[in-house]
Amino acid sequence: MTAETATGPRTLAWQRRRRSMARFWRQYRTHRAGLVGLAALALFALVALTAPLTVGSGVTGVTDAPGSPLQAPSGEFPLGTDRFGRNLLGLVVWGSRVSLLVGLLAAVLSVVIGTVVGITAGHFRGAYATVLMRITDWFLVMPALVLAIALATVMPHSLGTVILAIGVTSWPTTARLVRAQTLAVESRPYIERAKALGGGHWHIMSRHVLPNVMPLVLAQTTLMISSSVLTEATLAFLGLDDPTVISWGGLLQDAREAGAVSSGDWWYLVPPGIAIAVVALAFTLCGRAVESVLNPRLGVAR
Amino acid sequence: MTLLEVRNLEVTYPGGAAAVRGVDLSLAAGRKLGIAGESGCGKSTLALALLRLLPAGARVSGEVLLDGEDVMTMKWGQVRAVRWAGASIVFQGAMHSLNPVHRVGDQIAEPILLHRRATAAEARDKTGELLEHVGLPASRASAYPHELSGGQRQRVMIAMALACDPRLIIADEPTTALDVMIQAQILRLIEQLVAEQDVGLVMISHDLAVLADTCDRLAVMYAGRIVEEGPARQVHEDARHPYAKALSAAFPRIGDPASRFAPRGLAGDPPDPSELPSGCTFHPRCPEALDRCATEDQPLRDAGPGRQAACVHMGAPGPGRTAATEDEDARSTT
Amino acid sequence: MTTESPEHHEPTAPLLGAQGLRVTFPGRRGEAAVRAVDGVELDIRAGEIVALVGESGCGKTTLARTLLGLVRPTEGQVRFSGRPLEYTSRALKAYRRRVQLVLQDPSGSLNPRHTVYDAVAEGLRIHGYGGDERTAVASALSLAGLRPAERFFLRYPHELSGGQRQRVVIASALVLEPELIVADEPVASLDASVRGEILALLLRLRTDLGLSALVVTHDLGLAWNIADRVAVMYLGRIVETGDVEQVLTSPRHPYTQALLSVLPEAPGAPLVLTGEPPDPSRIPTGCRFHTRCQILSSGEADTTGVASRCRTEDPEILTASPAPQVACHWARAQVTT
Amino acid sequence: NPAPQQAQAAGDRVLTVAVAQSVDSLSPFLAVRLLSTSILRLTYEYLTDYDPGDAHPVPGLATSWKPSADKLTWTYTIRSDAKWSDGQKVTAQDAAWTFNKMMTDQAAATANGSFVGNFREVTAPSPTQLVVRLKKPQATMTALDVPIVPEHVWKKVTDFSKFNNDKSFPVVGDGPFVLTDYKADSYVRLKANKSFWRGAPKFDELVFKYYKDQDAAVAALRKGEVSFVAGQPALTPAQAASLKGQSDIRVNDAPGRRFYALATNPGAKAKNGQKFGDGDPSLLDQRVRHALFMAVDRKTIIDKVFQGHAVEGQGYIPPRFSTYFWKPDPGQELAYDPAKAAQLLDQAGYRKNADGKRVGKDGKPLNYRVLCHATDPNDKAVGQYLKEWWAKLGIGMSLDCLDNVTDPWLAGKYDLAFDGWSVNPDPDYVLSIHTCAALPATPKDTGATDNFVCDKTYDELYARQLAEYDPGKRAGIVKQMESRLYDLGYMNVMAYPNAVEAYRTDQIKSIETMPRAAGNIYGQDGYWSWWSAVPADSGDSSGGGSTGVIIGVVAGVVVLAGAGAFLARRRRATADDRE
Amino acid sequence: MSIQPTAPDSASAAVDKAAVPVPAGTAARGPRARTATAYLRYGAAKAGGAAVSLLAVLVTGFFLFRLIPGDPVKTMTGGRPVSAGQLAAYRKEFGLDLPLWEQFTDYCRKALTGDLGTSYQFRTPVIDKITEALPNTLLLTGTAFVLYTALGMFLGTRSAWRHGGLGDKLNTGLALTLYSVPSFWLGLLIIIVFAVGLGPIPGLFPTGGMESGGKEGFAYVLDVAHHLVLPVVTLVAVEYGQTLLVTRSALLDEMGSDYLTTARAKGLRDDLVRRRHAVPNALLPTVTLVFVNLGRTVAGVILVETVFSWPGLGGLFYQALSVPDLPLVQGLFLFFASAVIVMNTLADLVYPLLDPRVGR
């Protein structure tokens, strides 16, 4: 009570945010799968962030590789060595940095484009929206992987290219979802009320639409990261990544190029694949949990 | 004999919401019982419980005797046989109670085929008849629900309820969300059909005035309980329970100078069924509450001939409700 | 006739007025245009509560929105304080400080992600309120009957009951200290027991603050409860208007009569109009009500000798004056004979 | 352990070879890819063949040949016992028609036009005599790798640029095998030509089966689905190692005919003197080129990247071609010596700055772009080593791995590039690509040049060897050319990768390698391997045994039936009372 | 790759339209005739939209691949020595000497007649290469599509009907896990285990390709089926999850519906309620997904085709890109995009036949 009575609007806002975070967390906690996903993500984030301390950039060096090529797992190399004799455990740990970074950036890029397009197309009707939605539809029918591969082939092989290729091809789903949500929000009476209060376009989009599509966007981002990680791995596997950068997909490609599949060198192939799958799964689980907490109508995790 | 006899019915939803808490009701064949109460007081839950239609997880106890047989202890097969053939329901919001992708004729014919094992042609004829009966051309059988207006859809629901000539019709807010004029049409239709076919009617509404006009007897529910029960007119015009009083005052009589510039309502908000107040659940809002109301639950007590009210001001708890009901049944309808 | 309301007979200049207002929506996919509002003259004076009643789809909401400047009229004009409403965004913004809207559905009218404080302060923020926001919000909330106001600041709409939500909506309208409130079905979605409290609040605001109000409703009882004047609308047109007591106790238009007769406690047999409410994209010629008119179908109009006029001649639009008026050939004939 | 599959039609002995490369065309006038040309080798006889022992020319369609004294007229005697598979006799006229077509029809010259570029006239005075008149002496006249086609079939072809020879089967030919069926990216089937003049092949059928994925091919070999896995690309060290341990499988790890090199952009220019491209100017300094190469530890590359399946690079021509193999003198050799490399760079004026980076003449740190083939794992692997080694020298490098390196390459937009060629028994071609004559006429043209090397001394030597019909003397000149190329430092051979391939010994009893002592099987200069392959007694590889099919189908049916039964049971359960 | 149904117009329209009651008067006069013309109008609108999309694809197909750096003719000749004159001749042959605008109109005109140009590397008409590989891709994707759709819908329905139960949890868990697995990786593992054979598991299936060759009649069919197993299993494993999840959530959404209570109140058995009322309604949004998936799967098998050496369009595309074989890439791109558009349009056209609320 005392805290509530003697506070200014700023503190109020802060309190409110803290409260809603707490409420969010309380509900999130009830989703066991979401918690598992979150724990896995925390673990991976920790591993990726501390990689310079734990394994160091030295693991990627080929000239001073510690082992001999393709050694099976042993005490010295828990996951064996790669074709240069590098420590695979270290590489998988180091690779998490690129895989997560690319996944994250590509997803953010894609979701940002999608959200901007979706909100504006939903808010402004008329020609602008029609054109925008035509473009969106057009991108939607483009086979995303085909387009991403084409883009990655046309542009120089680098991480930026991969991020761009994923981001540019995957936004339309978000745009459509956000637009649908925007339309739903805009049909709510409080928008009418805000207009009647004298609020302009910016006020309505920023104060009413955005906060209401945010849950969707957040959930969508999480899900999108999952698919971006997968797409990154796919592009890397197809050799469209920067070959000197270590990523999980790149490791898989290395493994395949080295003939690990037919030679039975499973330790080269299995860990990066599992890492990809676990991260993608973890993001998906978190995304679904977030989605069902923030937007129970979607009915995903009921 | 009584058509429907409900004894001490209780329903608790999985979240802990005690939606119906010890309801006793009875209804003779050919009579009309109104159940009033505000949103969330458990009216629909009660209706669903009568045919064991509540979602899995809801805990139900008590007895529902339909023609003397307890629905609660029947085997599922028997329950299904009772449904629609014994008692049918007209749901709140016909908009959503009809399957949007099936033609209305098929939906009406579905229970006929299911319970009567009639041939398809017979069922089709019957469907046409039913539609004509509720004032729709038989040709509308081929329409989809979305092609009908709200009033027409509600008529379809009523035709469907009549499909298997049930002995009891439960109408859960059949006219809510309809326009005044359509509402009047539908109410008239229901009254007429009930009179014609001699079926029992349980009509649920939040509009006390409507019920008072349509039904023989009226039960007012509050927080899952019946707080007042008696002949319809009397309950509406001269309520005993303070909640029923407030409710009936909320519907002003046009031309009554007392209500001009004097809207009347009840302070406070309806209780949350999962966190009911102690004692009499109405006491936090009650203008006449005594100290003991906060701790003591108030059972139904006699409140005049054929009337009961669950209020401390009514004197001693009443003996039995059945006798009084039977008495009152003699009263003719308006 | 009761005389509880002290101000309502004083002849003041209209605060808000509609002049020959027409709103037409283009038809969908080649269908006929929808004439939602089809020639309305209506004045609301300072301190007056006017009820607008009518069946669903008759154009009540559209009229209310047009009065607020949310819809531009196809024809006619809205006048506020004697000046026609301008539709530049600056003029609209200024106008919207003085006229506020309260909607039917309090749950929908509140952004689920804004706290009560935000919802109430929104208007202040939009209009760049210079004073102490917190105090303004608190006083608006207490005016609306939410006391102590601070207790509600951090609540989200879903933590409030329906009645409380509607109070928040009203508070957020009051915070800008408007002169007039347009309330579209303000209590339709509320429980019967809660309804009275909200209506009482509206009445109190009028007495305490001199606020005018246009209350849109389909509930005649509500008009009886709080309004000074009532306007009955049918298919985009006002067909009867006058003091509440007069119109509701001795209605003259067959439509008003039918509306009143179907009320549960109404004396006499209900006059149930047949058919669905007609469609505003196909307004009948002649009197717009003649297709459903019980007077016409019972032959009474014939007796009076107005039947053919009913079918062919559109009764003229009622003026904005507060005097009782009816747009019916038969009713007018009754008076003259 | 997998038992060899049973033949589906007893007696038909099929040799199945797993391949990855798509056929570009089956027309001898269009096909340039290794697989396509190998198939053409099998289906059309050439004038001459190479001896499987030491690759000297041996009779093919021509039983003998001889140049005129002025070195400008060559006369070939065409054998009279060769027949086309449709029964017609093969005559000198067929050969003359084939060459003339290539000389007169642009489209027909697409694939092998270079062979006839120096021809003045080709005639067939008699069915057994072919006469070729040259504009200039040409030492490669016994190495004309041109399939001779039947005139009576091919003269009906109107547009050679569009005709792919893959529509009507069997294809009329005169090689050891007859092409009987082809389905793009699925298989190529050939039947033994029982009336082949050199004798019928031992296998009845030869099938090239597609495994786009080499691991799949290796697995197929292991299971006996195929008899042979082509070493193109070579089996990876891991695959070779794992196959070596397996009984019934022999890994053929033979000296290859390729060299694997690091090419340097010498400043691309055209014959008209116009310069183009954007090669780093510092690379024009021989010391820099030498320094870069001296920082490359070839032994590590052999050990780590090739894991022993390659030989350390020295001269331009691989040791497999003993006649032309050359290696640098100890004094000339650019041995691995990072310290000396650094010294050389210092001398050349490329000193380290404060950050330890070597700075170019323009004051910017040196940073070379190395063009690499995205599809070649070795490029990427070696690239990583180069990057680290050169970083120690203070030179930056970025690896530009592209699917299509042709474009920047032809435009001269690179600093260094991974380069490699398969060398023919006659080295003329790989030598010619470094002559000034091979440069494009203008920047707009495409020349035959490899990486724009143009050196007077080298060109003189090249002209001399081409006119030298004495093999011994010619070899001497070729070695001098190699030495000159080595010193120039534009082509730095790092390794000669081995041809690593494998086959099932329970399906192939014996098969001829080339060279016979230690050589490759797939992609030979001739048809020796497939022609000579002897089936093992136990049977063949029929590819995808019927036992497997049966077991698979049975398993599928069992699973489906089980699932069906399960569902039926569940359905009955749900139909019961439940709400 | 999101888990949400990426429903095109129709699904959202279904919701919008349902909320707008159609005036009663209109339906009264001849509902049949009205719906038929309304459907035609709707269909025409959708087809028009599709035509616009196809045109847009055509334009992009042209300009996107003009972005590829370098000279297509030099690329095409693969670095073989060619004189400027010859290059010019090639340019002329492939129409590359014309101004861009004319190239474009020429290309459009030809594309509309099915002429997609000639492949640089195979020197055959692109359309021939596509028609050659298309049946193989269709066989693979078609089989997988039918299986994963059936499996996904079946399991999704079960999962939703018993949601919250152990079976549901296992089902969704497995679906989500497989959904997160890279398809190529799964393919490789499947090859190791079931084609190469691991430990006691014999390698029963071929490691790749589509046929052994040289078989005819039933033996051929059996042989192809045998080759089909592993790639199909891989595709089904990675794809069924989405269908399952979408079906499940659609059915869950539907399960709260009042009309299901009506159906049960009528005395219908539980499984009848499900079969007759819940599932058909819930599957409506899934239908769109199903069609869209079919279009996407055709374009999305690149990896699986690569891993299993399947001679289909995916492999062709990858091969074309690495040259790059401009006309082939362009042709395949057009083909893939058109496939998706056509499938989307089909979904839009089928939808109103299933759901009376849409498009009338």
Ligand SMILES: Nc1ncnc2c1ncn2[C@@H]1O[C@H](COP(=O)(O)OP(=O)(O)OP(=O)(O)O)[C@@H](O)[C@H]1O
């Ligand atoms: N499936 C459910 N699970 C949990 N609680 C429920 C469920 N259905 C209803 N309730 C709760 O039970 C109480 C009674 O609901 P019910 O629908 O019976 O009310 P009602 O009187 O019919 O209201 P209305 O007039 O709004 O229809 C409400 O508080 C509601 O929130």
Ligand SMILES: Nc1ncnc2c1ncn2[C@@H]1O[C@H](COP(=O)(O)OP(=O)(O)OP(=O)(O)O)[C@@H](O)[C@H]1O
């Ligand atoms: N934006 C619009 N576009 C087209 N038609 C509209 C629009 N808004 C309203 N209408 C039509 O105008 C008519 C009047 O609508 P309005 O909402 O004003 O009625 P109402 O009297 O408020 O009804 P209710 O009591 O149901 O709220 C209706 O037929 C409606 O369909």
Ligand SMILES: [Mg+2]
């Ligand atoms: Mg209810």
Ligand SMILES: [Mg+2]
């Ligand atoms: Mg309205």
